[in-house]
Amino acid sequence: MKPIFLSCLILSLCLAACASSNQNESPSAENKKPQQTAEATFDSTFTPLPDYTQTTDASTASAADSVLPALAPAESPNAYWVTNPSSGSRLYVIVTYPPGWNGEPIPALVLVPGGIAEHDPNRAARLAEQGFLAISFDPEGRGRSEGVEDYNGHIGQDGLAAIIEAATALPGLDANRYGLVSFSYGVTMATGALARHPDLPIDFYIDWEGPVNRKYSSGCKPEPQHHIQWQPCDNDAWWAEREALTFIVDVQIPYQRVQSQKDHVQPVNTHAIDIVNAAVAGGVPWVRLNEYPAGQTYDAANPPAMLSDTLDRRLEQTLAMYAWQIIENVL
Numbered sequence: 001m002k003p004i005f006l007s008c009l010i011l012s013l014c015l016a017a018c019a020s021s022n023q024n025e026s027p028s029a030e031n032k033k034p035q036q037t038a039e040a041t042f043d044s045t046f047t048p049l050p051d052y053t054q055t056t057d058a059s060t061a062s063a064a065d066s067v068l069p070a071l072a073p074a075e076s077p078n079a080y081w082v083t084n085p086s087s088g089s090r091l092y093v094i095v096t097y098p099p100g101w102n103g104e105p106i107p108a109l110v111l112v113p114g115g116i117a118e119h120d121p122n123r124a125a126r127l128a129e130q131g132f133l134a135i136s137f138d139p140e141g142r143g144r145s146e147g148v149e150d151y152n153g154h155i156g157q158d159g160l161a162a163i164i165e166a167a168t169a170l171p172g173l174d175a176n177r178y179g180l181v182s183f184s185y186g187v188t189m190a191t192g193a194l195a196r197h198p199d200l201p202i203d204f205y206i207d208w209e210g211p212v213n214r215k216y217s218s219g220c221k222p223e224p225q226h227h228i229q230w231q232p233c234d235n236d237a238w239w240a241e242r243e244a245l246t247f248i249v250d251v252q253i254p255y256q257r258v259q260s261q262k263d264h265v266q267p268v269n270t271h272a273i274d275i276v277n278a279a280v281a282g283g284v285p286w287v288r289l290n291e292y293p294a295g296q297t298y299d300a301a302n303p304p305a306m307l308s309d310t311l312d313r314r315l316e317q318t319l320a321m322y323a324w325q326i327i328e329n330v331l
Helices: 002-031 058-067 120-128 155-168 186-196 244-251 270-282 311-330
Strands: 078-085 090-096 106-112 133-138 173-184 204-208 255-258 287-289
Touching: 058 186, 078 155, 090 155, 106 120, 106 155, 106 186, 106 311, 120 133, 120 311, 133 155, 155 173, 155 186, 173 270, 173 311, 186 204, 186 244, 204 311, 244 270, 244 311, 255 270, 255 311
Parallel strands: 106 133, 106 173, 173 204, 204 255, 255 287
Antiparallel strands: 078 090, 090 133
């Protein structure tokens, strides 16, 4: 009887061990399944970004790691957060599509605000009406963005570069018709980003009346009324990060300067000639002032006529016109 009893006992122990093993394997198998997450809420006219956290495909995960995690949906529809790699600050980005957009790829413009301003939703809407996907944002330390005001130095430039790269994941953005537009002092952030990040996926650059160096930017005097603490002109280290005239020679894409006869801030408009001449001399591949022939340089002592002073009342339409000219005739 003992051999039979021992055999039964051994068999029972084996069966129990097998059952326990099967139970331990089940949770592991379930863990391999993608977890279900709640979908973000977007306007019905727009397509939310794919959720790359639910795939184990190596190539997709690699692409997501390089760009898409930097573009995270914010609380509002068509708003996103992009992290500035230089500061760790989250930057607030708003995307505006043309009315009645049908989902097809369309040209896009990243809009760099002037002065130390926040994004301008009305300006973005007017450019979207001209057929563009308008991408606007609050730079470091402004509006809803985190961080400390950088006055368009390297930190601000790196934030813009991160936004440009991350935005390529937006639905409808045509990466072959992707432009950058700066307003006034935004020229410093824009040219700095393009020069210091030459591999950015931007196809052309339009600059509206940007002050090109310390003399035009401020006269090197603080402006308490505008909360701008400009540094003295002899602070070369500070200004080295903030002069478009230095950066423009390293820009490697078509460059359009837009300048009216009466500048919106400066008592003269010769800063337009300064930066156009520098761009041509530096070998920027295509350079144009207003609608003059590309590649020309100018004599500041005998400047050409600039655009009508009524430009400001139809600025977005003018910028859109130049953008479409570059897209159709230069790219």
